[in-house]
Amino acid sequence: MNQTSILAAVLTLLAGIGVFLVACSTMSSNLEAAGSSKLKELFSKASGSRLLGVGIGALGTAAIQSSGATTVMVIGFVNAGILSLRQAATVIYGANIGTTITGQIVALGMFGKSAISTTVLFSALAGVGAFLAMFGKAQRWKTLGGILTGFGMLFVGLDIMSGAMESFAQQDAVIAFLARIDNALLLVALGAILTAIIQSSSVMTSIAITMVVSGLITLDQGIFLTMGSNIGSCVVAILAGFSSSLNAKRTAMIHLTFNVLGVILFLLLAAGIRLATAGALSMGALFAAALPGAPQTQLAMFHTVFNVLTVVLVLPLTDLLVRYVERLFPEPKEPRRTGNEPRLYYLDEHMLRTPAIAVGQLKREIENMADIAMRNFSLALDMICSLDYAAIEEFRGNEEELNYLNKELVRYAVKLSDKRLARRDRLYLTSTFRTVSDLERVGDYAENIVEYADSLRAANDHFSAEAVAEIGTLKGLVESLFQHVVKAYDKSDLKELSLADAVEDQVDAFTARMADNHVRRLTDGVCTPNAGAQYLELSSDAERVADHLINVATTIRKYK
Secondary structure, eight states: OOHHHHHHHHHHHHHHHHHHHHHHHHHHHHHHHHTHHHHHHHHHTTTSOHHHHHHHHHHHHHHHTOHHHHHHHHHHHHHTTSSOHHHHHHHHHHHHHHTTHHHHHHHHHTOOOSSSOHHHHHHHHHHHHHHHHHHOOSHHHHHHHHHHHHHHHHHHHHHHHHHHHHHHHTOHHHHHHHHHOOOHHHHHHHHHHHHHHHTOHHHHHHHHHHHHHHTSSOHHHHHHHHHHHHHHTTHHHHHHHTTSOHHHHHHHHHHHHHHHHHHHHHHHHHHHHHHHTTTSOOHHHHHHHHSTTOHHHHHHHHHHHHHHHHHHHHGGGHHHHHHHHHHHSOOOSSOOOOSSOOOOSSOOGGGGGSHHHHHHHHHHHHHHHHHHHHHHHHHHHHHHHHOOOTTHHHHHHHHHHHHHHHHHHHHHHHHHHTSOOOHHHHHHHHHHHHHHHHHHHHHHHHHHHHHHHHHHHHTTOOOOHHHHHHHHHHHHHHHHHHHHHHHHHHHTOHHHHHHHHHHHHHHHHHHHHHHHHHHHHHHHTSSOHHHHHHHHHHHHHHHHHHHHHHHHHHGGGGTO
C-alpha cells in the first residue's frame, strides 16, 4: 500500500465522518421538529419519580438522537428553575442510555454479506427521503423526508468509513501502530479527546465499531475508546453549564461526574477480570463469548450495558452526587446585587442547539418581560397618585431591564428563525417581534406617566381625590385585562382572549368617562389646568397600554 493509497484512505475516512455527522444533524433536527410539542410535554413531566426521570431522558434522547441536545435542554430547564438538580440528574442518566440506540442501529446496519446487505437497504432510504423532502407539498412529508434522508445517510457514511478502515487494515504498519496502543487509560483519554473534538459520542462509537469490524483494533481497544467517548460527550454540557447560572454549572458537573464514575467503575471491573483470571480473560472476551461472530453487536451491546449498569449503580447515590456538586459550587458568600440587573432568565446561546425547546423558553422570557412592563405601569400610577418616589429606583431598574430585553429577545428570535422548526413554532416566532415591541411600548408609556408626576411635583400640584379614585379604578381594569392577556398568551386560550377583549372595551369606555369627568372638575375648579392636562395624558396613555396588551393576546390567532 503506497503513500497515495494511504492518503486516499485518510480522505475517504474524513468524507465518511463528514457524511455521518451531517446525517446525525439532519435526522436529529427533523425528529425534533416533528415531535417538538410532545418533547416539551415529555420534559415537563420529569418532576416525578427518579425512574420516570431516567425513562424520560432515555426516551427523549432516543427520539432526537442526541444526548448533548438533551443535556443542554436539561441545563436550560435547571437554569429557568423548571427542574431541580435531583430531577435533572435522573434525566441525564436516562440520556446516556438513550444515546446507545445509535450504536445499535449502526451494528444492525453492518450485517449482511449478500448482494443486498442491510447497509444497502438502509442507505436507500436516503434517496426515498430526499424525494419526499423535495417534492412533498405538506410540511409533515418534508419533515418525514428529512428524517429518512438523515437515517439513510447514516449508513452511507458508515459504508464510506468501513471502506476506509478496510484499506487501513491492509497496511501492516498501521495495524502494528494501533496494536501498540494497549494501555486502557490512554485509550480512554484518546476516546474522550476525539469525542470532545467532534462533539458526538455516537459518531465516536460508530467509528470504533467500524474499526473493530475491519480488524484495525481489538474489541477491548474499542471498549476503552467507547468508555472515553462518554467522558468526551460532556464537553457540550460543560460549555452550556459554565456560561450560565450556578445551578446550571452544578448540572454540568453532575453529567461529568456521573460519566467519569461509570468509566472508573468499569476500568476497575476490567482490571478485576484480568487479575482474577491471571490475564486469561478480558472484558472484550466476555462479550465476544456472549455474542460470537458479531463484533459490531459486541461493542454496541457493551455500550448499552455500560450505560445501563452505571445508571443502576449511581441512581441510589443521586442525593450524594447532588450534595457533592453543591459543595463544589457553593452559594456565594456575598451574592451579587439581584433584582434589576438586565439579563435573560430562561434563555442562553447553547439552547439554540434545541430549537423546539428554545421556542418554549423564549415564550417564558416574553411573559417575564410582560410582568416587568406591567409592574412598571402599576408603579407609575402609584407614583403619580401619591407623588411618593420611594419606588423610583425599582422603576428605573425595570425600565433598564425592558430596554435590554427588547434588544436581546429580538436578536435571539432572529437567530432562532434560522433554525428548523415545526410550522406552529415558526408561526409563533414570527409573532414575537411585534409582541416584544408592544411590551416595550407599555414600558414607554409608564415612563411618560412618571414624567407627568415630575411635572406635578415641580409645580407643587396634585390630582384631586376624585381623580385619584378614578385612576385606581382604571388601574384595576388594566390589571384585570393583563391577567386575561397572560392566560390567553400562555395557553393559547381563545376564551381568555374573548374575556380580554371585553375588559379592553371597558377600559375604552372608562377612559372616555374620565375625560368627561375631567372637564366637569375643571369647570368646577376642583383641579388645576396643569393637573388636568397631565390627567388627560395619563388616561390616553392607559388606553394605549390596553391596546398594546390586546395586541399581545391576539397573536395567538396566528398559530392557534
